Each structure stands twice: as structure tokens, then as C-alpha cells.
Amino acid sequence: MIPAAFEYVRPPSLAAALRVLREREGGAKLLAGGYSLLPLLKLRLAQPGILVDLRDVDGLDGIVETESELRIGGRATHRRIHEDPAAARYSIVHEAAGGIGDPQVRNWGTIGGSCAHADPSSDWPAVLLATKATIVCRSETGERMIAARDFFLDTFQTAIEPTEILTEIRFPRPGPRTGGSYQKLERRAGDFATVGVAVRVQLGADGRVADAGIGLTAVADTPFAATDAEAALIGTDGGDAAIGEDREMSTQHITVTVNGEAREAEVEPRLLLVHLLRDVFGLTGTHIGCDTSNCGACTVLVDGESAKSCTMLAVQADGRAVSTIEGLANGATLHPLQQAFWDQHGLQCGFCTPGMLMQASWLLAGNADPSEQEIREGIAGNLCRCTGYVNIVKSIQQAAAVMRAADETPAEPAAAR
Secondary structure (H helix, E strand, O other): OOOOOOEEEOOOOHHHHHHHHHHOOOOEEEEOOOOOHHHHHHOOOOOOOEEEEOOOOOOOOOEEEOOOEEEEEOOOEHHHHHHOHHHHOOHHHHHHHOOOOOHHHHHHOEHHHHHHHOOOOOOHHHHHHHHOOEEEEEEOOEEEEEEHHHOEEEOOEEOOOOOOEEEEEEEEOOOOOEEEEEEEEOOOOOOOOOEEEEEEEEEOOOOOEEEEEEEEEOOOOOOEEOHHHHHHHOOOOOOHHHHOOOOOOOOEEEEEEEOOEEEEEEEOOOOEHHHHHHHHOOOOOOOOOOOOOOOOOOEEEEOOEEEEHHHOEHHHHOOOEEEOHHHOOEOOEOOHHHHHHHHOOOOOOOOOHHHHHHHHHHHHHHOOOOOHHHHHHHOOOOOOOOOOOHHHHHHHHHHHHHHHHHHHOOOOOHHHO
16 A cells, blocks of 8 residues: 655744745645654545655654653653653553554654644543643644543544644643543554543542543544533542442343253342353353354354354343354264364364354354355354364365265164164
8 A cells, every 4th residue: 555645844943834834724634753743644545745844843842741740742752751750750641652553663653743633533532531630732823722521523623723743742741639540441452442531530528529521432423521521529438339330220030041951040130141041051162252243153053043142132032042162963973064163174273162162053054054154154254363274164065974974874774772
């Protein structure tokens, strides 16, 4: 992927960079670290007429603590922020900087570039919103201060004017009895957040919440502050009652036939089927892989139909028959699928194998002689990160042939038995 053609300049000073922005208003893009901008350029989602590299502009990467705030230059890298002693005293800033992307991203990516880019799934915006930070922008006419909560306008859109450069971000100095954290769910290290939450809380002398900031990312078109949740925390002790976790859910009595045996349980309606099987019934052969309905490691059969048990409530299985990997074999005799996976080396680490076997058993129950294409389509919802699927397909083909042969074998005459 190659970006569209553009002019390139590397101004020697902030004044020179601002002059270029004025002269090429609306047609220029700023380059700091590049780890937000370059992917857009390569995909041609951004096609600036001129790229303004800020590499030689002094004074944009400083980190200074004053009596009232921490001032971080827009060109400061995530790594530099994470390793800076002053920034380390701002726990939420330190924590977020150390978890952004991967080492390469942290070496080059900048806080200013990330915020100006305004990806709705990026990490810094949630931190800025929770801490009620201020963004400083410079133009040829002067300096402008923008509250973080007024800065992020929409997807990839901010309050920065085309003739401005984000020069600094200022985090208020935490008061006494203040703490914070940034936590995110990501599919693997280096991914954008599936959801990210930054929280900063200050307690009063009475031990109750005097001030709170909550920023969310990756859950809407733009990062935002959860102002209703903030208001709900004020004046509380911040415990379960304050966030509604003390509510008791009513339980439901369910009966599920698992591998031919009727099982009963009292469950909360929110309990997932995978947790019923693993945690309540102790059937741990059903694995939890992604929790997002992507990997298929948790596949079981429900009334003969394959299902991802991480995406089904336990109460939905009430009165139904569930088959898991523990019921596939016939006592000590492996199921033809299990034997074929062994013979054809259809497994490596084995984590995906239970779900893959259950999906394959569903496939063969409805199609005794599937083509290779039909097999690949049938297991498309099951991810294997080891084998590349070739041996998995061979395993299913072998099992299909064995099962067809068994069905075609005439029954033994009664007199001979």
C-alpha cells in the first residue's frame, strides 16, 4: 500500500511550520511520529497536498511539572512519557503510556499525534477526558487553550483549526487522596482497545468521593466522558452500591441434558452457557478463547445444532440437550473424528480442537460426504492459529469416510451373534 503523492517539508521552527499551515490551509497534514497518520496515508483515506514534518521543531517534546500541572509536549513519545519521573507521579498517565500499542509504536508514536488524529479507539483521549486535561494549540495569531471535553468532536475530528498545531497537553496535578487507572480490553498486545476506560477519583476528608472523572474510548463515534456516572459517584464511598453492583439478580432453576444426563442448576440470567458448563458442571473441555464470538473454541451442540457457548445464556439452554467434547467418545473408544485428528495431525497446541471437533461433528451429521470446500465453509467459524487447516480438513475427510463405511456395513446376522 503506497500513499498518494504529496509534497514534503521539514520546517526548522514552529514559526516556519505555522507559516506553511497558513499558506496551505486545509491541504496540509502534520507528521510527528507517524504511527497514526501513515496507516491512513497508505490506505489513501488521507491525501494531503503537503506533509509537514515536525522533526526539527524544538520545544515540542518537553515534559515539565509545575506547581499546578504536568505539561507534556505534543511530540513527546509514549515511551518517553512512560519513563519520565515527573509523569510517573501521575499514575493514570504513566499507566496509559506504558500500554499503548507495542514497543515500536511507543518508541515513535506521540501523544499529540494520537490526540490530534482522534481515532475513536485510541487510548489517550480517555485519559485526557478522565483527568480533565487541557490541550494547547498554537497558530500565528497566538495560543488557544481547549478543554479536553470540548476537543474530540467526532470520528477523526477535533477542535483543532487547520492553521493550528497541538503543542502541549496539560494534566492537572492530582490533589490529596486522588487515584486513577486506565484499563482496556484488547484482543492481543498492540491492538486498539475493544473498550478502554480511564477513571480518576478524589476522596474528601470524610472518605467519600469528592470529584470523579471517567473517560471512555472505543464504544462510540468519539471518545466521551461518562458524566452521568461521574455524578452518581459524587458523595458516595465508591463501593458496590455506588456503581449498582450490589443489586441482586433473581436466579432461575434450569434443567439441561448434558451428554445424555439431566443436570440441574440455579443460575443468574446473565450466566453464559460456557460458564455453566465449565464452572458449574465442571466440563472444562469447552474452552474460552476470545469472548467475542470469533474463535469458536467454545463450540458445543445445542439440540443438535452447533453453537458458540460464549454467546448463549445458560437460561437459553433450559429444557434443551447440550453435547460437549466430553460426550463425543464412546467410553474408551475414540470417535472417528478424534481418531482422525490424531492420525492426520489435525491438532498442534490443541486449544481450538474441542470446538473444532464439535463443529465437525455437526457438519458430518448433516453432510456425510462433504467436499473440501464444504468442510472449509463448515469450520469457517472456528479459528486455528497453529496448523493452517490443511490437516484439519484431511482429518474431517478421513472421519467422514470411516463413518460412511460404518453406516454401509450390513448388520451381523442374528444367528452369528
